[in-house]
Amino acid sequence: MGLHGRHGEEGLLAKGKESGAKKIVMVEISPTMPNLGRFIVTPTYGMLAVASVLAERSKYNVTLLYDRYVGKIIPEDVVAMDPFIVMANGLTTAAPDLEAFFSRFHELTDGKIPVVAGGEHATMYPEEALKYADYLLMFEGDETVFPLLEALEEPDSSKRDSLLSRVPGLYYRDLSDTWRCNPDVPRVEKINYRYNFEIMPGAKDAGKRFRAARIPLQTSRGCKYSCSFCSWISLYGKPGYRVRPPEDVVHDAVHASEHMGINDFFLCDNLFAGDEEHASEVMNQMAVAFEGKRKPSITCLMRADQLSGGPSSLSEKKVALLARGGVSIVSFGLESLSERSLIQMRKQMTLDKYIAASEMLRRHGISMLGTFASGFDGDTIDDIRSIADFAEKMNLFTVQVYARCITPGTTDMIMSEHRIIPGHPNQYKNGHGVWIMPALMLPSQLQETMFEVALKFHNRTRSRRPAHLIFSRIWTQLQPNLRALKRIESEVLLPMRIYKSIKQEFRIDDDRLLQIHDNKDLLHRYRKTCTRIFTEEVDAAFATQQDQNGYPIAAGIPGAGA
Ligand code: B12
Ligand code: SF4
Numbered sequence: 001m002g003l004h005g006r007h008g009e010e011g012l013l014a015k016g017k018e019s020g021a022k023k024i025v026m027v028e029i030s031p032t033m034p035n036l037g038r039f040i041v042t043p044t045y046g047m048l049a050v051a052s053v054l055a056e057r058s059k060y061n062v063t064l065l066y067d068r069y070v071g072k073i074i075p076e077d078v079v080a081m082d083p084f085i086v087m088a089n090g091l092t093t094a095a096p097d098l099e100a101f102f103s104r105f106h107e108l109t110d111g112k113i114p115v116v117a118g119g120e121h122a123t124m125y126p127e128e129a130l131k132y133a134d135y136l137l138m139f140e141g142d143e144t145v146f147p148l149l150e151a152l153e154e155p156d157s158s159k160r161d162s163l164l165s166r167v168p169g170l171y172y173r174d175l176s177d178t179w180r181c182n183p184d185v186p187r188v189e190k191i192n193y194r195y196n197f198e199i200m201p202g203a204k205d206a207g208k209r210f211r212a213a214r215i216p217l218q219t220s221r222g223c224k225y226s227c228s229f230c231s232w233i234s235l236y237g238k239p240g241y242r243v244r245p246p247e248d249v250v251h252d253a254v255h256a257s258e259h260m261g262i263n264d265f266f267l268c269d270n271l272f273a274g275d276e277e278h279a280s281e282v283m284n285q286m287a288v289a290f291e292g293k294r295k296p297s298i299t300c301l302m303r304a305d306q307l308s309g310g311p312s313s314l315s316e317k318k319v320a321l322l323a324r325g326g327v328s329i330v331s332f333g334l335e336s337l338s339e340r341s342l343i344q345m346r347k348q349m350t351l352d353k354y355i356a357a358s359e360m361l362r363r364h365g366i367s368m369l370g371t372f373a374s375g376f377d378g379d380t381i382d383d384i385r386s387i388a389d390f391a392e393k394m395n396l397f398t399v400q401v402y403a404r405c406i407t408p409g410t411t412d413m414i415m416s417e418h419r420i421i422p423g424h425p426n427q428y429k430n431g432h433g434v435w436i437m438p439a440l441m442l443p444s445q446l447q448e449t450m451f452e453v454a455l456k457f458h459n460r461t462r463s464r465r466p467a468h469l470i471f472s473r474i475w476t477q478l479q480p481n482l483r484a485l486k487r488i489e490s491e492v493l494l495p496m497r498i499y500k501s502i503k504q505e506f507r508i509d510d511d512r513l514l515q516i517h518d519n520k521d522l523l524h525r526y527r528k529t530c531t532r533i534f535t536e537e538v539d540a541a542f543a544t545q546q547d548q549n550g551y552p553i554a555a556g557i558p559g560a561g562a
Helices: 001-011 045-057 075-080 093-107 120-124 145-153 157-164 232-236 244-260 276-289 314-324 339-345 351-363 380-385 387-394 411-419 443-459 462-477 477-494 510-518 520-549
Strands: 023-028 063-068 085-088 115-118 136-139 168-174 179-181 214-219 264-267 297-302 327-335 367-374 399-402 499-502 505-508
Touching: 023 045, 045 063, 045 145, 045 214, 075 093, 085 093, 093 115, 115 120, 120 232, 120 520, 136 145, 136 477, 145 157, 244 276, 264 339, 276 314, 314 327, 314 351, 327 339, 327 351, 339 520, 351 367, 351 387, 367 380, 367 387, 380 387, 380 443, 387 399, 387 443, 399 443, 411 510, 443 462, 443 477, 462 477, 510 520
Parallel strands: 023 063, 023 085, 085 115, 115 136, 214 264, 264 297, 297 327, 327 367, 367 399
Antiparallel strands: 136 168, 168 179, 499 505
């Protein structure tokens, strides 16, 4: 159904500034490939942040379209809104969906309405995102978007080019149509603007329509650690820990509660309570603001050593305050049960701290979930398998076992780039799909063990069954990736002696892999074959899907999800 139809007279345009103001339409398109996060209905914080600051501080009439609120977004509908420019965010797993959407959009507009992309995919894989965008605004966009808009308003092409060359973090085409990048970016210091859900069609009372509705909040941005695999510094361009004014955080929560009827929040801080005093103040103010109303339920991301007692931990009193302010779930980045892998990750953590933290949270009635990044060099198949029992010991209500993903700009990438399997399709780059070569097992064994753990753990009790169902669905959609890994192993990795079999276990031969990287012909053959196998498996899955459904699914993605 077209978007205007769904929203009647009101259409999709947000209630505007002065009439005649130029329009910016921002589109958030969810990935077709299922992932865990997609089973909750939540617009992404980064997009909401940029939309909110524009709505508050620019002269434009801003509309933010989130497909889960308004239904499938159709390029024709966006063109009919007559925007001055269109902006999009997106995760890498959504890249095929974005390519399909904007290929049609560019066709309809003849390239006359510029498309600006930002967010994770644009920042981590700019060369890929250039396939669908005219401009990429990498890193934090909440300040740099203003000079970009000023440049795009400039009618004189050489003046515009000069303005574009000064927008930090921008990818653009210069006067000779050559792509240029302005890499140096300052960090955003003040995150002191507020949500305005009036600019989001379908947001009103969304809590009544979606049982799994959540609203993201942010109290701080950045982290004080630099784990080898973590993308936070590469996503912001520079390190630094910033906090938001507590009044703004509380405003956003109260506004979401009143306008949308949503009291479930996800804190998008990389490291919540990295500044203890600030977190206490936010929680104090939350408790006051929601007094006598439905208590908020907040999920936040924390390290186990923040809650394990000892010098770097929050006190019992402060944890009690978090609970009073609404924190009901802590998501721990536990990463591995192998001490060797934890050292390789520079996680600065021990298993004893995991247990101590779980006891602290239990005392305060806060639930816990654990996320693991498996496939580091100390991880054996048994280490990964034992996650299911360790999770019981910690009393986690859910475990999320992700694959190590070696991503641009991380220490992990600098040290281990050669372990990435070439040609891996973007739609599987969602944390569930394996695309690296682990040291102590084959890639397909890592892929299978991750899901063995998730399915085993969530099949144990009735309350975990919904999660079991979700993992089963994701696992079904991942089969083309698994088939490709198995073929790559038997057609490439084993014949080329990249893995050796020792007493029925597989071990990587890093020297051999590096030797292949140093040999032009071997490297060419290796890359070409892996890429071909991935492509064949994805295409085959797409063809089957088409046969079953009788209609094509955007950009060759197998599976339409839940
Ligand atoms: C919080 C979080 C979540 C929350 C999101 C809650 C929400 N409603 O926003 C939850 C738990 C739901 C989640 C889910 C998932 N996540 Co997540 N998540 C994060 C995390 C920890 C922080 C993201 C965040 O909010 N940052 C704070 C804001 C300020 O930063 P930002 O998003 O980068 O936004 C800024 C800029 O990017 C830019 N920007 C953003 N959008 C736009 C748009 C335009 C037009 C412009 C100009 C600029 C711009 O400006 C913003 C403000 O400065 C990151 C890790 C990290 N270190 O960042 C992973 C991360 C984003 N997640 C990731 C993944 C893979 C997932 C899942 C697929 C995992 C899964 N298998 O379930 C799902 C996907 C859900 C979905 N939508 O389908 C990956 C994405 C990698 C990639 N290249 O795609 C990340 C980077 C983690 C990683 N592996 O490194 N996630
Ligand atoms: S994994 Fe967590 S603790 Fe480590 S750098 Fe990233 S956000 Fe910080």
